[in-house]
Amino acid sequence: MDKRKMKYLPHKTIERLSQYRRALLLCQANGKTHIFSHEIATIQHITAVQVRRDIMLIGYTGTLRKGYNIADMISLIGKILDSEKVQNIAIIGMGNLGVAITKYFSGKRTKLEIAAAFDVNPVKIGKKYSGVECYHINQIIKIIKEKDISIGIITVPSTETIIIKNILVKSGIKGILNYTPKPVNVPDDVYLEEYDMTTSLEKVAFFVKMH
Amino acid sequence: MDKRKMKYLPHKTIERLSQYRRALLLCQANGKTHIFSHEIATIQHITAVQVRRDIMLIGYTGTLRKGYNIADMISLIGKILDSEKVQNIAIIGMGNLGVAITKYFSGKRTKLEIAAAFDVNPVKIGKKYSGVECYHINQIIKIIKEKDISIGIITVPSTETIIIKNILVKSGIKGILNYTPKPVNVPDDVYLEEYDMTTSLEKVAFFVKMH
DNA sequence: AATTTATTGTTAATTAATTAACAGCAAAAG
DNA sequence: CTTTTGCTGTTAATTAATTAACAATAAATT
Ligand SMILES: NC(=O)c1ccc[n+]([C@@H]2O[C@H](COP(=O)([O-])OP(=O)(O)OC[C@H]3O[C@@H](n4cnc5c(N)ncnc54)[C@H](O)[C@@H]3O)[C@@H](O)[C@H]2O)c1
Ligand SMILES: NC(=O)c1ccc[n+]([C@@H]2O[C@H](COP(=O)([O-])OP(=O)(O)OC[C@H]3O[C@@H](n4cnc5c(N)ncnc54)[C@H](O)[C@@H]3O)[C@@H](O)[C@H]2O)c1
Numbered sequence: 001m002d003k004r005k006m007k008y009l010p011h012k013t014i015e016r017l018s019q020y021r022r023a024l025l026l027c028q029a030n031g032k033t034h035i036f037s038h039e040i041a042t043i044q045h046i047t048a049v050q051v052r053r054d055i056m057l058i059g060y061t062g063t064l065r066k067g068y069n070i071a072d073m074i075s076l077i078g079k080i081l082d083s084e085k086v087q088n089i090a091i092i093g094m095g096n097l098g099v100a101i102t103k104y105f106s107g108k109r110t111k112l113e114i115a116a117a118f119d120v121n122p123v124k125i126g127k128k129y130s131g132v133e134c135y136h137i138n139q140i141i142k143i144i145k146e147k148d149i150s151i152g153i154i155t156v157p158s159t160e161t162i163i164i165k166n167i168l169v170k171s172g173i174k175g176i177l178n179y180t181p182k183p184v185n186v187p188d189d190v191y192l193e194e195y196d197m198t199t200s201l202e203k204v205a206f207f208v209k210m211h
Numbered sequence: 212m213d214k215r216k217m218k219y220l221p222h223k224t225i226e227r228l229s230q231y232r233r234a235l236l237l238c239q240a241n242g243k244t245h246i247f248s249h250e251i252a253t254i255q256h257i258t259a260v261q262v263r264r265d266i267m268l269i270g271y272t273g274t275l276r277k278g279y280n281i282a283d284m285i286s287l288i289g290k291i292l293d294s295e296k297v298q299n300i301a302i303i304g305m306g307n308l309g310v311a312i313t314k315y316f317s318g319k320r321t322k323l324e325i326a327a328a329f330d331v332n333p334v335k336i337g338k339k340y341s342g343v344e345c346y347h348i349n350q351i352i353k354i355i356k357e358k359d360i361s362i363g364i365i366t367v368p369s370t371e372t373i374i375i376k377n378i379l380v381k382s383g384i385k386g387i388l389n390y391t392p393k394p395v396n397v398p399d400d401v402y403l404e405e406y407d408m409t410t411s412l413e414k415v416a417f418f419v420k421m422h
Numbered sequence: 423a424a425t426t427t428a429t430t431g432t433t434a435a436t437t438a439a440t441t442a443a444c445a446g447c448a449a450a451a452g
Numbered sequence: 453c454t455t456t457t458g459c460t461g462t463t464a465a466t467t468a469a470t471t472a473a474c475a476a477t478a479a480a481t482t
Contacts, residue, residue, distance in 0.1 A: 082420075
């Protein structure tokens, strides 16, 4: 698939591709070789049209009455989502959430690797969390360069969010995933994704109340 | 504000209201009494138009050249988002993520309360996590009734997601926040919110690679 | 007192995302 | 061999969300 086109894939399609891939890997592990759009839709709890539309956007075509070749689709999604070389990630703030995330991601995806953790608490410095070494935050610029880290996950207390964001931007990081409730802004060449758990929970509570 | 209108607030507006409120509470704590739309916008890193549009949708009006009264806005957002009585929450799966979330939320928001935790691991049953008692999963229907729990947070291994979702729906829960990567579907009268961390990270990685 | 400035509130326009509609066709059924 | 069925791929329509435009006006400035 053409690189120029990929840039223009809708954000929501990118998200779904990530999910399709994991679903397809599961199907493949169960010995399936082909799959219909409506089967993917059922797994993901979305509509078959949406699945076909996403597949159209990435330029793949299935075979009529046989569906999509699972192996081919996995490989194509990989070509779209994955970088050729490993993308290294830093996680900043090894508290409850930071440790949980590190454990969750470490050694899972081959093309994404948590390469370093950072904290200020002396108890944590030098320790390894699921194989990831924790460094003092004042080492971060050096380590990011050394380990060619391009993505940062922020899990520090929200009072520290801006400081950490600034350090990350300064050290040339190109993507930030901010899990603190303090919104940040970044230069145009840095991609930012924020998730606020309190917001999600309050949203659920609102719609429950409204019933 | 009219209850009928509230139902039709856009989802994104609901999310931002939750965030405005927390920002406003901070401002209030700093002794501020009034705030302009562009100030809120700066804090949230969005546009002032969007802030004013959201405020318009909830039917509040500021005063020209003076801005919005912070206390009034906090109170109005409370009337919209909060239920009159406390909304009780159950969290299912007290692993890394479940424990982190429980710690994070417990005793924070007055109108939302984590009222019970559930697991299958005998080591965890009977223990308290940040003041929240952990029960065996086979007690869940009883406890949900007893404690009038209307919201469930799922943090079990993804192999268990569907089982837990079914139990929650069966026991009459009205809102589910699913943090496992296994998508679920629910009847119309249950509100569902899903968040998949891997998707977020792969999305960041994609846009970083595309640069 | 007249003019300028800064800000709100709202409508209109634009962009993004989803959903509907359907043509095309290979395989299955008759 | 002909018809029906079931699925793909794509265009068109719809809906949701954001952004632009600007009228109204209170306060500040001249
Ligand atoms: N725990 C959760 O489930 C949860 C959920 C949603 C959001 N959050 C947010 O995630 C963030 C972390 O939450 P947590 O529960 O893990 O908190 P935590 O207090 O357990 O962890 C924060 C960690 O950051 C470290 N830290 C502090 N200042 C630092 C700095 N300048 N540089 C590097 N490290 C620093 C601390 O030493 C600590 O280890 C918070 O902003 C919180 O609001 C947490
Ligand atoms: N840890 C993270 O940062 C993270 C991030 C994103 C998503 N997740 C997802 O969240 C879920 C939990 O992750 P985790 O890291 O906390 O895993 P974990 O293994 O530490 O915790 C899972 C817990 O669920 C319990 N459990 C298992 N079956 C159960 C059942 N039938 N009923 C009740 N409890 C049961 C286990 O005993 C365990 O305590 C997983 O689905 C994971 O994919 C975790």
